[in-house]
Amino acid sequence: MNAEHQSLNLSRLFLIGNLSIFMIGLGFAVRANIAGDLQRDIFDVLDVANSAAMVGEALGITFTGFALTLLFGSALVDLVGMRVMLLLSATGYILGSALVLAAAWLPVSADSYWLVLAGLLLTGLGWGAVEAASNPLIATLYPREKTHRLNILHAWWPAGIVVGGLAGVGLAALGLTWQLNLLLLIVPGLVMLVLVLGTEFPVTERVASGVSYAEMFGELKRQPMFFLWLACMFMTAAAELAPGQWVDLALSRVVGMDGILLLVYISALMFVMRHFAGPIVVRISSIGLLWLSSVLAVIGLYGLARADSPVSAFVAATVWGVGVCYLWPTMLGSVAERFPRGGALFLGLTGFCGGMAIQFVLPQLGAIFDRAKLEAAGGAERLATLSGEELDAVLRYASVESFSAVALIPLALIPVFAFIGWRDRRQAAPR
Numbered sequence: 001m002n003a004e005h006q007s008l009n010l011s012r013l014f015l016i017g018n019l020s021i022f023m024i025g026l027g028f029a030v031r032a033n034i035a036g037d038l039q040r041d042i043f044d045v046l047d048v049a050n051s052a053a054m055v056g057e058a059l060g061i062t063f064t065g066f067a068l069t070l071l072f073g074s075a076l077v078d079l080v081g082m083r084v085m086l087l088l089s090a091t092g093y094i095l096g097s098a099l100v101l102a103a104a105w106l107p108v109s110a111d112s113y114w115l116v117l118a119g120l121l122l123t124g125l126g127w128g129a130v131e132a133a134s135n136p137l138i139a140t141l142y143p144r145e146k147t148h149r150l151n152i153l154h155a156w157w158p159a160g161i162v163v164g165g166l167a168g169v170g171l172a173a174l175g176l177t178w179q180l181n182l183l184l185l186i187v188p189g190l191v192m193l194v195l196v197l198g199t200e201f202p203v204t205e206r207v208a209s210g211v212s213y214a215e216m217f218g219e220l221k222r223q224p225m226f227f228l229w230l231a232c233m234f235m236t237a238a239a240e241l242a243p244g245q246w247v248d249l250a251l252s253r254v255v256g257m258d259g260i261l262l263l264v265y266i267s268a269l270m271f272v273m274r275h276f277a278g279p280i281v282v283r284i285s286s287i288g289l290l291w292l293s294s295v296l297a298v299i300g301l302y303g304l305a306r307a308d309s310p311v312s313a314f315v316a317a318t319v320w321g322v323g324v325c326y327l328w329p330t331m332l333g334s335v336a337e338r339f340p341r342g343g344a345l346f347l348g349l350t351g352f353c354g355g356m357a358i359q360f361v362l363p364q365l366g367a368i369f370d371r372a373k374l375e376a377a378g379g380a381e382r383l384a385t386l387s388g389e390e391l392d393a394v395l396r397y398a399s400v401e402s403f404s405a406v407a408l409i410p411l412a413l414i415p416v417f418a419f420i421g422w423r424d425r426r427q428a429a430p431r
Contacts, residue, residue, distance in 0.1 A: 008200055010141060016195050017138050018156045020086060020130040023093060023188040025160020025267075027123055030181045031059055032263055033168030034100075037178040038116060045108045049370065049380040052398075056366025058116050060358055063241070065092075065124025066131070067355025073132025074348040082201040085133035090192035092126025095119075097182040097189075104179050124355075126189075131351065140202050154329070155274070158267035165264035219342045226339055226346060230353045232416060233331050236290070237354030238361040239297045239410040240324035243304070243403065262313060266321035273325050280326075286334045287424060289326055291417040296323025297410035305403035308396065323410070328354065361409075365402050372398035 035055050043051035043058075077085050099119030103112045138153050164184070171180050220226070280289055300320020307313035331354075332347060339346050376397040377383035386394060 008141075008202060012195065012199055013137065013141060013201070016086065016192070016199060017134045017153050019188060019192055019195070020089060020134045021153055021156040022160040022163075023089075023185075023192065024127045024130050025157040026164040026188060027093060027127065027160070027185055028157075029161040029164025029168065029263065029267075030185045031062065031120070031123075033164065033181045034178055035059060038100075038104075042103060042108055042112050042116065046110070046113060048384060049374065052369040052373070053363055053366035054113065056363040056369075058120050060360070060363050061117050062120045062124035062127070063355045063358035065121045065126075066128040067124075067352045069125050069128025070131050070355060071128075071348055071352040073128055074136075074345065077132050077136060078203075081203070082133045082137050083196055083199070085129045086192065086196045089126040089129035089133070090189040090196065092122045092124075092129065093189040094186050094193075096122030096124075096126065097186050101179055101182050104182075123185075128355070132348075137201070155271055158271040161267035162264050162271075165261070165267070169261060169264075215341060217345065219339060219346065223339050223342065226335070226342065228416075228420075229331070229335055229338070230349060232290075232413060233335075233350045233353045234357040235409050235413050236294075236324075236327040236331055238357040239294070239301070239406065239413075240327050241354075241358050243301060243320070243406055262317040265314070266317055266325075269318070269321045270325040273322065274329065277326055277330065281330075285421070285424070286330055286337065287417055287421040289330055290334070291414065291421060293323045293326050293330070294410040294413040294417060296320070297327070298407050298414070299323070301403050301407035301410070305400045305407065361406065365406060368405050369398045369402045372401035 038058065039051045039055045043054040047054065073085060096119040099115050099122065101119075103115035103119065106112065106115075134153065164181070167184055168178075168181050171178065277289070284292065296319055300316050300318075300323055303316025303319060304313065307316050332350060335342070335346055335350050373394050374380060374383060376394040377386055383394065
């Protein structure tokens, strides 16, 4: 810790950082928990033929909020400070959850749809504010052990997913209302407000050192390859996060188990495996890890598309989870290594593309699911009359179609990462 930080409450600041990441992981699980409930209780009432697409739009707008605050937050945190950003984050989660609760408790109308969208947008804005503030907070407090401390920080993302996922399963098993998931999400937001208001925060490293933005923006012209990495981030995020939000909705009635349990298992797997990324990169390089991850993601997603039992879903989820667990952090690490002069600007743009990917992909997944279920059922009128095994067969077909479609995304990345790896080896070869 730097001398200028000795007056700060280091353990309290580290706790706030961990809690903030835990909160956004919890929010990810809560959204997966309630996706089916939102569809059944609100969107099916409004438009049964397009209800899955409406769910996709609602879940996707969370990532729009995340992307926007991540895009601008890196600059704003220098201007307004970490305390304000974290207060905005906690407020977003509290108010956002309250709006979705209002949509669930009020009579269903067109306003219900907009209440859900507004609520999930606010939680997305809160998510982005966490990423914009907590990462520079930990990097500022621990300048000599950034990698170690940031790994500890981001371990709380899958931890939040595990807790939220298990809580959702427990609430359902006890026959309690699904709205309690949202009340659970409000709790860490309230704790965050109390902790942040009573804590002194440091300024960011950039403010402390007096570095301007001019050179960072100039790198956009000098590094055209960076835009290829932005496209790759769009696709890797879609391969990881879109199926993660979709798995409960698509698989719960198909494989005979709660799809959220797969998400909990995958998150626990990610928590462990991310600690071993360093030795893997030493052996096969960062680009080699991205290539291998894309291959495994394709295999896992095709496996999820064809899963028809808890065992087959578990095996497919394991392969997919191993594949995608390294994608987001390895993409960020690769950008930081290849374009160091781009600094926080390049990292912010990379995260922005990752967040925007979900806004585009989730509604498309929903539309594919809707088209497939109508095709399998023989039309909207026929679909409305189905139940039991007939309805399960229709949903199984729609699940296959949606997961098969998203599997095309990492499939397209395999030759891209192979090309980058070949280019790296060619440039490193002695002349």
